[in-house]
Amino acid sequence: MDFNFTLQQEKFREELREFLTAEVPVEKQEIFGLLTEEQYQFGREINLKLAERKWLAVGWPEEHGGGGKGPIEQGILAEDMGYWRVPKSGSIGLGIVGPAIMVFGTQDQKDQYLPAIAKGEVEYCQGFSEPNVGSDLGSLELRAERDGDEYVLNGSKMFTSYAYHANYMYLLARTDPQAQKHRGISLFIADLKTSGISLTPLPYINGEMAAQTIFDNVRLPLSCLIGEENRGWYHAMTTLDYERSGLWRYANVRRVFDDFVEFCNGSSPDGGQPLAEHPLVRHQLAQRRLGMETWKLLCWNVAWMQSSGAVPNSEASVAFLYGSEERLRFAEMAMEVLGPYATLRNGSPMAPLLGNIEGIHREAMHLHGAGTTEIHRNIIAQRGLGMPR
Amino acid sequence: MDFGLTEQEEILRHSAREFLEAECPTSLVRQAEESGEGHARELWRKIAGLGWLGISLPEQFGGTGGSLTDQTVLFEEIGRALTPGPLLTSSVLAAQIVLIAGNDDQKTALIPGVISGEVILTLARGDRLETASRDGGLTLSGDSLFVPYAGLATNIICATRPAIRAWPDTTLVLVDPKAAGVTMTSMESIANYPQFLVDFDDVPLPDDSVLGQTAEGMQALDLAVRRATVAQCAETLGRAQKVLEMVVEYAGHRVAFGRPIGTFQAVQHRCADLRVAVDGGRMLTYQAAWKLDQGLTADDEVSMAKAQAGMLSRLATEAGHSIFAGISFTVEHDMQLYSARAKISEANLGDTEYHLDRLAAQMGS
Structure with missing residues (x-):
């Protein structure tokens, strides 16, 4: 057992923190539940600067524009970026699309897509869910029909985060409706400028603008297919297990938790005794401190497994499930402790912590991304514990 | 960063599991419970033979000198098998006190015995234990609750309240459970877990009883x-x-x-x-x-x-x-x-x- 980073990893973390301290002043840091266009663009700029130092894709091989390090360094980056509350961008390309192309892509696809991701120049969105398809993703309906040198796509994708900033969509489509459901799906990358793709705005409760993405006779060249036709389900599921540490999400919440503890130690929104002097509050803070530590370790366990060459599967679900529920426990606890002040949004002069608690409570309703909590429990039980289906 | 076990730790885990599956079935756990002692003497002897009681105690006293990680691996297996006996109380908690606070003579007198299983130590704590100086020596009085395995103990370490001015520090003293003035009563616990109320009625302590310095045991x-x-x-x-x-x-x-x-x-x-x-x-x-x-x-x-x-x-x-x-x-x-x-x-x-x-x-x- 070793819970330390190597000296080189420590040095990387120090350099990264110097960079973040200099480049990300507090007033530029993201506030939960309030993602402005300006903040998103600021996040993109930071990514470009990280890429100049080969830090953005620090865990990728150098041949694809990465830093040539590993999952631990990628985890350090995620944890610190999350803690500094740098508005998030580029994560789907870096975490999901890039690794998939490295494994299943042709050389041409690697050359075309990977360096641009590593440089922070492109944004991806993900096209998995559909209006009628969520947890049972294998039943997806968006059709891709082969027509000569092209695939023709018809249907729609739902809950497209980053749609309005993305250049490409990484998507699953049905290529063989006759086959057993998981065996008739293929993986594509679609340029969102392609004619026939349109977006319908879908505002989220966390302040983010997502979309429903409509495909109306969208023609994609064959070179947009990633991996083998009709093997897309298996390709996608394999690569979903790559970037699953969840350290960014953990650190994002941890920062607000730490701020909240400091707030409770020194003050009370109504000017009375510091909140932390109340025994019930102290107790709740300690419980969440324990929860945060557990969450952190479960995330690092995933990163460590990756660094040792293992492919985390149920372990990633353990970390993700724990994180979704711990974030909600913290949000509920902080809302309760702040009483009516917790209902004040960012912008209200009396809102504690710039409204971050109210914002994180809305963010915590995100109990479904990358699988609902129920789906993660199914994965842990069936794949992790080998329980019967 | 490495959250895996070393090959040696894996071997320890594997051999401990194999041993306990064979030697510590739940029928034995039930016997130990029914006896009221919470102990299985034959198993204890074998466990000592495997060196488990000295897993994280120094080699100079006959221990293995292993890390706390080794000890953790072992105790996972001990828990898994519901292993009866004062492993934790004697070979970890009390032995560590002797090791940290005791002088060379005390360590030499006790630690090898802990490792061989012949010495069983326990710890008595509580606000009501007091040491006082009398006739040039120390005496111990008061009582302590929830003292595990006191009935089997060859020595009791008492964490006592020293003279009032040194409070809240503690004086650690070794007490012979057979000494005059020491009485113990089983507290009748869940699963017959052997916890005792131990009473000390003006027990005179020999000169070499104090572990470390008076009022510096905390x-x-x-x-x-x-x-x-x-x-x-x-x-x-x-x-x-x-x-x-x-x-x-x-x-x-x-x-x-x-x-x-x-x-x-x-x-x-x-x-x-x-x-x-x-x-x-x-x-x-x-x-x-x-x-x-x-x-x-x-x-x-x-x-x-x-x-x-x-x-x-x-x-x-x-x-x-x-x-x-x-x-x-x-x-x-x-x-x-x-x-x-x-x-x-x-x-x-x-x-x-x-x-x-x-x-x-x-x-x-």
């Missing part, structure tokens, strides 16, 4: 308690892991409504939640062990591990009795052995609330 006591707390967490973890395996196995073949109950999500999700808690407990426990091995105080880490262990215990008990259902309500079924010991471990060395309080104090609040 530091040694704290450090030993921290190490023992990690072992207690490991024991809890091993037991919870075993309960998880038992319920998953049972749910795989117990049929209801025409299908194995393990196919029902209500059952699967209970198991998944226990798995999450087991994984969390493992990370927290090994982190605490590792930090102590690095010579760090690890106050927060130990408290977090122990607070979580209490919650893990409760979850395992609930999952076990809920999935095994009716049959686990019978004395004949083994689940009750796990849930009874879970409660003892939870209360031992500070429960969840106690450790959350400590944690809160560290958070500046």
Whole structure:
């Protein structure tokens, strides 16, 4: 057992923190539940600067524009970026699309897509869910029909985060409706400028603008297919297990938790005794401190497994499930402790912590991304514990 | 960063599991419980022969000199098998006090015996234990509750309240349980766990009784308690892991409504939640062990591990009795052995609330 980073990893973390301290002043840091266009663009700029130092894709091989390090360094980056509350961008390309192309892509696809991701120049969105398809993703309906040198796509994708900033969509489509459901799906990358793709705005409760993405006779060249036709389900599921540490999400919440503890130690929104002097509050803070530590370790366990060459599967679900529920426990606890002040949004002069608690409570309703909590429990039980289906 | 076990630790885990599966079946656990001693002498002798009682004690006294991580691996297996006997009390908690506070003579007199299993140490604590100087020597008076394995102990370490001005520090003294003025009464605990009320009625102490300096024992006591707390967490973890395996196995073949109950999500999700808690407990426990091995105080880490262990215990008990259902309500079924010991471990060395309080104090609040 070793819970330390190597000296080189420590040095990387120090350099990264110097960079973040200099480049990300507090007033530029993201506030939960309030993602402005300006903040998103600021996040993109930071990514470009990280890429100049080969830090953005620090865990990728150098041949694809990465830093040539590993999952631990990628985890350090995620944890610190999350803690500094740098508005998030580029994560789907870096975490999901890039690794998939490295494994299943042709050389041409690697050359075309990977360096641009590593440089922070492109944004991806993900096209998995559909209006009628969520947890049972294998039943997806968006059709891709082969027509000569092209695939023709018809249907729609739902809950497209980053749609309005993305250049490409990484998507699953049905290529063989006759086959057993998981065996008739293929993986594509679609340029969102392609004619026939349109977006319908879908505002989220966390302040983010997502979309429903409509495909109306969208023609994609064959070179947009990633991996083998009709093997897309298996390709996608394999690569979903790559970037699953969840350290960014953990650190994002941890920062607000730490701020909240400091707030409770020194003050009370109504000017009375510091909140932390109340025994019930102290107790709740300690419980969440324990929860945060557990969450952190479960995330690092995933990163460590990756660094040792293992492919985390149920372990990633353990970390993700724990994180979704711990974030909600913290949000509920902080809302309760702040009483009516917790209902004040960012912008209200009396809102504690710039409204971050109210914002994180809305963010915590995100109990479904990358699988609902129920789906993660199914994965842990069936794949992790080998329980019967 | 490396959360895996070394090859040697894997071997230790494997051989400990194999040994205990063969030598410590639940029939033996039940015998030890029914005897009222909470001890299995033949097993104790074999365990000592394997060197387990000296796993983290120095080689110069006959120990293995292993790390706290080794000890954690071992105690996971000890918990898993519900191993009876004062392993934690004597070979970890009390032995560490002697090792940290004692002088060379005291260590030489006691530690080799702890390792061979012939010496059994226990610890008596409490506000009502007082040492006082009289006729040039020390005497001990007062009583202490919840003293584990006092009935088997060859020596009792008493953490006593020294002269009033030195409070809240403590004077650690070695007491012969057979000395005149020492009486003990079994406290009648869950699963016959041997806890005693020990009364000391003006017990004169020999000159070499004090471990370390008078009124300077707190530091040694704290450090030993921290190490023992990690072992207690490991024991809890091993037991919870075993309960998880038992319920998953049972749910795989117990049929209801025409299908194995393990196919029902209500059952699967209970198991998944226990798995999450087991994984969390493992990370927290090994982190605490590792930090102590690095010579760090690890106050927060130990408290977090122990607070979580209490919650893990409760979850395992609930999952076990809920999935095994009716049959686990019978004395004949083994689940009750796990849930009874879970409660003892939870209360031992500070429960969840106690450790959350400590944690809160560290958070500046």
